[in-house]
Amino acid sequence: MTSAERYEQELKQSDIDHHTPTAGAMTGHIIANLLIHSLKISQAKLFAQGPAALFLAQTGDKWIEYEQAEFAKxxxxxxxxxxxxxxTTDQYKQFTMLEEDGVTKYQQGDDQLFALVKDFDTQTLFITKAIALAQKEKWPELANNLTDLLAWIKGQIALTQRFLGHDLRTGLYTEDDDDDF
Known part of the structure; x- marks a missing residue:
């Protein structure tokens, strides 16, 4: 089988897996989200102003480092x-569920920081689903890794929401927000 035929076969299987869904397919979304979120953190570190800039100076590199390690793992x-x-870049753009907008870099620092919190929250939806699928598929190493990632993200949400002066769930997803997930 040629390289092109193998890749075409991979794309067909990926499409099937994403419509089933499987733990692997759901984790593909998580991988894409991690990459895009890392890029968004880097951008916010460069453009955020005010107290959010100081917060990102202290936490941004740690977030990026953790997300990149999880991405590789x-x-x-x-x-x-x-x-x-x-x-491929096209696949990352297709699989991520995080919103990107160049306008964000000109928003208030706290708004940029809160956008990153919302991205963390979006990631929890996919991670929770992938954990359930991994457990169902008897894939303990994936379930365990994702459980650790989920705990870390929830900690970052709590820390940042406190910094912003928000209650834990202020402005974040609730079951009533969207039944389409």
Missing amino acids: LNRLLVNSGESIPT
């Missing part, structure tokens, strides 16, 4: 189990 877990992972 999840990619390895999937590849080691014969699963597809996003590998």
Whole structure:
């Protein structure tokens, strides 16, 4: 089988997996979200002003480092189990569920920071679903890794919401917000 045929086969299987969904497919979304979120954190670190700039100066690099480590770990877990992972820019754009807008860099620092919190919150939806699927598929190493990632993200949400002076769930997703997920 040629490289092009193998890739075409991978794309067909990925499409099937994303409509089923499977733990691997859901983790593909998580991988894409981690990459895009890391880029958004980098941008906010460059453009946020005011107290948010100081907060991001202290936490931004740690967030990026953690997310990049998780990105690599999840990619390895999937590849080691014969699963597809996003590998092209088009796939990352297709699989991420995080919103991007160049206007964001000109918003108030606290608004930029809160946008990152909302992205963390969006990631929890996919991670929770992937954990349930991994447990159902008897894939403990994936479920365990995702459980640790979920706990870390919830900690970052709590820390940042406190910094912003918000209650924990202020402005974040609730079950009543969207039944389309």
